Amino acid sequence: MKTNKHKISLPADDAFLDNQLIQWWYWTGQLTTNNGKRYGIELCFFAVDAAALHIFELFAHKIYGEKIPSDLTTVQMLNAAVTDIDADKFYSKVTYIPGRPKNIENGFALHDILNNCSAIGGNGNDTLVITVDDFKFELQAEQIKQPVLHYSGEKHEYQFGGYTYYYSREMMAAVGTLSHKGVKQTVSGDLWFDRQYGELVQASMLVGWQWFAIQLEGNVQIMLFAYHWQSEHMGSITNAAGETIALGASDFHIEILDWWTSPNSGRRYPAKWHINTGDYDLVVTPLVADQELDEDWLLIKYWEGACKVEGNHQGSAYVELVGYPRKHWL
Template sequence: MRTIWQKSPWLIVLILALLVWKYPPLLPWILLVAVIFKCWFSPKRGLIGPVILPADDAFLSTEEVQWWYWTGHLETEDGQHFGFEVVFFTFDAFLFMRDQLVQAAITDVNGNRFEFEEFVEFKLPNKTPNGFKLSAGANNSITAVGGNGTDHLHSVVGDYVLDIDLQSTKPPALHYGGDAHPYVFGGYTYYYSRTHMATTGTLSIKGKSYKVTGTSWFDRQYGELFQAIDKGWQWFAIELADNRQIMLFDFNGEDVTVEKSGSITDAQGLTTNLAAHQFDVIILGYWTSPTTGCTYPAGWTVTIGSEIFTVQPAVPDQEIRGNHNFWVGPVYWEGACTISGAVNGQAYVELNGYCKCPKPGY
C-alpha cells in the first residue's frame, strides 16, 4: 500500500499530462486546482524549532528539502589515497515533487581518476526513529544506515565498491546555534555537522579488496532551500593535521558579503562560529570541464586570523553531472583537496551554481 501511495503523485502527473495533451484548454484549470491543493491540502511547513539529536538524523516529513551528506579521505595499507562522497537529497516541495536524488563518487588520487554514480528514486525515505535507513539503485547499490554518529555506508561506483563504518569522535557542530537561519534572499536552513568521524572498512577495485582507514565528515541540512540551491555557493570542509576542522562557505552573487559564514571545531570538540569578517577566501585559478564546458574555481588561499592555507584539488576533474537523458539533475564540482600552509591537512570542496548552462549533448 505504501508503494502505491508513494507512486500516486507521479500517476496523477501522467494522467493530467494526458488530459492537457488531449484537451489543451484544460491547462489553466488544472493549474488552478494544483495551486488550491497546495495552499489548502498539502502539509503546512515552516520553522520547527532548534535541532534535536539524534531525532533530527531521521527523515523529517515537515521539510521541503533535506540531505544527508558524507565526504571523506581514505588510505589503504599500501599507501593509496582516495576521497569519497555519498549523498541522499530528498524533495517534497509540491503536489507532484516527491523524490530522492542519490549520488556517490570515488576520487582515486594516485590513479588520477574520478568516478560517480547517480540514481533518482520516485519515493521518499521511510521515517526511522533517531536515524536513517537510506538506499538507492538496483540491488541497493548505494546505502546509508545509522544515526547518532554511528553510520555504515555502501556504494558501488564503476569498478569501486566501498564498505565503511563511521564513528563520530566529537560532539555535533550545530551551526547557527542549532536554530533556523533565514537567508537574506529567501528561505531558511537548519544545519549541523559531524566533523570528525573515524572511518574503517574496505574498498574493492576491480574485484581486489583493500583495507582502508581515514576520516569522514557528515553534513545534515534541511529547510526551505530552493532559493539557496539556485544561488550557488563555495563550501569547504577542512580537516587539519592538528585535529581541527573548519567549515566555510559563501554564496555566489550580490549577497556574498552577508551570506558568508563558517565555524572551527578544536581538538577537544568545541565549535566556535566564524563571522564573515573573520575569514577570507581568494580564488587562485580556474578549471574548465571538457565535458560540460563549465568553468569552476580551482585553488584557493584561505585566511583565518593570522593563519593562511592553500587549498588545491587532488584531481582536477571531480565534476558530478546529472544524467540529462532522463532527469535534469545538478551539475557541480565536489572533490578531495589538499591543504598546505600554517598547518597541513585535507579538505572537501563543493562548488554549486557554476554550471547552470552546460553545453548541450554532453
C-alpha cells in the same frame, strides 16, 4: 506551507523530517588502503518534497536551460562519487528513488533501488556502502567529536529567501574495505558528515556557493560556507577539545587563485584557493582537476572533490562548488 521546528534536536533530527521541503545526508572524506593507495569518497542522499520540485521546475529552464518532469511527487536522489587520487581519475553516479525515505526514529535507512549504495545509522554511528563503477566501499563510520550545530542550532532565514537548519559531524573515523576488480583491501580515514534541511530551493537554484570542509593536523576542523551573496558567508573553527567558534562574513577571506573549465559541461570552476581566518593561512588545491558531477539527468551540475591543504597548517579538505553555469556571471 510546511511547519518548522524551532531548534535542532539530536539524534532525532538525523531522521527523515517530513515537514521540510529539501533535506540531505552527506558524507565526504579521504581514505587510504593498507598498501597506501588514496581515494576520496562522496555519498549523499537527498529528499525533495513535491512542493519544492514544482519550484525547481519554475527556475530550471530559465537558469539552466533544462527541464524536469512536472508530474513528480516526493523523490529521493543519490549522488555518489569516488576519486582515485593516485590514478588522477574521477567516477560518479546519480540515481533517483521514487517516494520518501523510511521513517526511522533517531536515524536513517537510505539506499538506492538495488542497494548498491546505502547509509544506515544515526547518532554518529553509520554503516555506509558506496558502489561506483568498479569500486565498492563498505565502511563503518563513528563520530569522535560531538556534532557542530551551525547557526546555534536554530532556523536561519537567508537574506535571498528560504531558510536552513544545519549541523555537521566534522570528524568521523572510518574503517572498512574496498573491493576493486576482484581485489579486496582494508581502508581507513576520516569522514565529514553534513546534515541540512529547510527551504533550500533559492540557495541551490538562484545563488549557489563554495563550501569547504577542512580537516587539519592537530584535530582542528574548519567549515566555510561562502554563498555567492557576500552577506551570507559563514563558517566555524573547532579545536581539538571540541570547542567551536562561529565565523561571520568578516572573519575569513577566500581568494580564488586559479580556474578550471570542464571539458564535459563547459562550466568554469575555481580550482585553487587562498583562505585566511587570522590564525589559519591556508592554500587549498584539488588533488584531481576533474571532479565534476555532470550526469545528463542531474539538474544542477556541480564540482565536489578531494583537496590538499597547505600553508601554516597541513591537512585535507573536501570542497563543493554550486552555481557555476555555462555562462559564468561571477
